[in-house]
Amino acid sequence: MIDGTEKVVVRGLRNVHAAETRISFVDPNGALYYLGYDIDDLVEKVCYEEVTYLLINKRLPTKQELTEFKAFLVSEMTLPSQIIKCLKSTPKQCHPMEVLRTEVSRLSQYDPEYKDNSEAANKRRAMRLVAKVPTLVAAFHRLRNNQKLLEPSKEFCFSENFLFMFRGSKADEEEKNAIDRFMTLHADHGFNASTFAARVTASTNSDVYSAVTSAIGTLKGPLHGGASEKVMYMLDDINTEEEVEDYIQGMLADRKKIMGFGHRIYKTEDPRTKHLRGMAEHLCCRKSSNLYNLSMKIETVVHEKKKIFPNVDFYAAVTLNSLGVPFEFFTPFFSASRISGWTAHILEQYEDAVLLRPSTKYVGEFGKAFVPLDQR
Ligand SMILES: CC(C)(COP(=O)(O)OP(=O)(O)OC[C@H]1O[C@@H](n2cnc3c(N)ncnc32)[C@H](O)[C@@H]1OP(=O)(O)O)[C@@H](O)C(=O)NCCC(=O)NCCS
Known part of the structure; x- marks a missing residue:
């Protein structure tokens, strides 16, 4: 067999230990x-x-x-x-x-x-x-x-x-x-x-x-660090807590990911979230901003509907916004x-000192007859 059909593909390298650290x-x-x-x-x-x-x-x-x-x-x-x-x-x-x-x-x-x-x-x-x-x-x-x-x-x-x-x-x-x-x-x-x-x-x-x-x-x-900026666009799109339910429902119905939620490894709350949530609350409260309450409502609705938790990017966005940092x-x-x-x-x-170089499972074709340029 020329190809690697016996190889198991670990899609997204989920749970693969690529090195020791x-x-x-x-x-x-x-x-x-x-x-x-x-x-x-x-x-x-x-x-x-x-x-x-x-x-x-x-x-x-x-x-x-x-x-x-x-x-x-x-x-x-x-x-x-x-x-x-x-x-x-x-x-x-x-x-x-x-x-x-x-x-x-x-x-x-x-x-x-x-x-x-x-x-x-x-x-x-x-x-x-x-x-x-x-x-x-x-x-x-x-x-x-x-x-x-x-x-x-x-x-x-x-x-x-x-x-x-x-x-x-x-x-x-x-x-x-x-x-x-x-x-x-x-x-x-x-x-x-x-x-x-x-x-x-x-x-x-x-x-x-x-x-x-x-x-x-x-x-x-946006599936990695770019998520925090996208969180802020979402918060900007939603004006009141009453709008949250429909907004999230609409996103999920369109099979869109809610930015700042979900995680590859944590299946419970991200340990950084509680610290960032606390900071976001303090900072929003000082500015009499409604952003914290809006975020909490989103957190509740997303958890009810998808059983997923906010990751580091969700309250990081609220925190940075409160510190006067522009979205971008x-x-x-x-x-x-x-x-x-x-x-x-x-x-x-x-x-x-080891080269990180995984292999792939080839799923393409073999043995195709070559056709010269002037005959294609
Ligand atoms: C972080 C992320 C890429 C992890 O992806 P993953 O490990 O491949 O997780 P999966 O995509 O397999 O998610 C498992 C399930 O939860 C759902 N899910 C995960 N994150 C979701 C999100 N943010 N919004 C809606 N659904 C989500 C998936 O649709 C999937 O549902 P299904 O089983 O019904 O298909 C993913 O959660 C995501 O895209 N989050 C939004 C972007 C984000 O905040 N990134 C920053 C990460 S720190």
Whole structure:
């Protein structure tokens, strides 16, 4: 037999263990661990910089290491002037995820350690990307709105700087808390599609920038990180709680997916949802916005009808909207946080040193008679 008809196709690679990892564990029973630490603990007790350090170095930092790491990140929240020039000439209507994908790829051309592919250089490269991706997101937003670019402040923590450089206004205590938790909760999530894409690219021994570029292109899709933006369009479409039932019923009748619901692994509530729901409630309440009540109603109706739960993207959308982030920048904010997980996985993939290359079951034809061009 020439073909692989005996092979079993695992559609969507569901439940396939493609590699071993120590970085994070997505527990189908509704828990998430980074290097063995429960996300519920981390989100209460550590800042995003500690989470990033943990993911990349596989251990929590000491006090001294954290101080140095924070200083390093702030010092690296800069962009080469050539990148800023390119951002300035980018058509304003471009989706920020397309811009991010292109500019991360371009960053490789200005890498200060261009020829060094050692483990240590790749780790430094990973940490520089953690610092620069949020700056890229903030810079495109501000240039697009004809606003001047802002420098990070040594007084602010990393996530606070990101929000400040993006919006131009200082975060208050509650906003500071929300953006830092948002970034912690989005930092990593097992072998999700974008992380897998990054690891496939890294598995060919390609460079860190290429692997991150693959990841950004993958996160952009609405079945993955692109869902949060779509959630907001849905919330925008529904005006009152009374409209929810008919709206959802109509979507389901048309066999459309409700964005921000369902999950490949969790068959119970996503462990990140409760934290994001809480933040969304607080932030909406302060602004006397009805968005939280509307979201809760959608959650109830979708659960009644489909028995599925909101995933990370549902309340992330409400949270970011309350922080003043425009819809199109929701997935870039996700990327600006997931960059720590992506780079941690890229480094782990280099250590594993195996090419990720599945096979396919060929279902096409064999033995066809060739017909020359002039006889077809
Ligand atoms: C995340 C997602 C891609 C997971 O897909 P999956 O693991 O392949 O799950 P399935 O598509 O097999 O879903 C199982 C069942 O739930 C239904 N379902 C899953 N998510 C749904 C959604 N968001 N809206 C409506 N129905 C949904 C499916 O239609 C299917 O029903 P069926 O058995 O009657 O056909 C899917 O839930 C989805 O598209 N969600 C919306 C996009 C989204 O929020 N993405 C962000 C993920 S974090």
